[in-house]
Amino acid sequence: MENKIKQLRKGVFELVILQVLKKDKYYGYSLIKAITDNCNFDINEGTIYPILSRLAKEEVIDSQWVESSKGPPRKYYMITNHGKEILKGLEKEFKDLTALVLNTKTMKKKSGRKPLSDKKKIYPTREEKNGK
């Protein structure tokens, strides 16, 4: 269960990071603060770095080391134009997904079995393959 929650969070987290970075540039620590200050979201702060690194590798965001007067230099992140496009797509997808979740949650029991038989029809070849 915990693992499932983690996976779900990771996907949503990417979207949240991009939304925040669309507003302004942030460095890792300030980004975490910006995200978690407004709500009670319990997450290991460190997990943001692998995500940022991946996003940077995909050129969705860009980064830049900036000297700080208060201590060690900070690595600032900003969204790229490509990232803005990606964000648009993600936001739409997320909206659709939330609608889907709410829809299926309130779905009546009678039609509950339908998707299963549909699924069988859609993927006959895979089952045949496995059967062999």
Add this chain to the structure above:
Amino acid sequence: MGNKYPENVEKIVDDYLSRVRSNMKGLPEIDKDDFIKEIDSHIYESYTDEKNGDEVGKILKVLKKFGEPSEVFTKSAPKAMYKIGKEKNIPLYILIGALIAIFGLPLGFGGLGIILGILGVLGGLVVAYYAVAISFTLGGFAGIIASIIHIIDPDFFLTLTGETDMIRVGFLQISNPTLEGVLGIFFSFVLAALGIFLLFMSKYIFRGLKTIWELASKKLKEILKRNKKST
């Protein structure tokens, strides 16, 4: 990392960072350095933000919030980040490498024939294998039945063909029908067992072939798609 912390805090941070580093396997050194620098910066900011408690209490709280290095940097992370494509692609590269080594041909546009050849050979092999296995099994059972009938009624097959006048000699050319029948049952049984054994073994034998098959057909699809685009 400089002298930005009191000595005991510095030690804790250094130990933590070294644990982070040891969890970043498979990353280029330059990326590791960058990561460590960034995390060090984060910890410092977080530490200076922390108002309550003594020095050690503060840094432990900061590190707890950051997360255990093994949790933060293994599951989600660097490995996954630097893995290009899916794991399945790796055997394909090996396969391509082997094919280039064997045929001296890269599997690009001109490799279509080779891929088709591989698929053809594999397909033929599988069909032939099952044909042999099934015919062994069926032949064996048929042999057993025939032999039993031969023992009960030595003339059965002769009457079936209408050649009642022929000398009563069966398929093994032995004149004693009972002995012939027993031997027939024995050989048929061996044949059937062999067939069943082959069928049973097929799932082990073809496990490897299946992978090659999948890889080759995937590659074939790619080539066809590319050709479609270029024409």
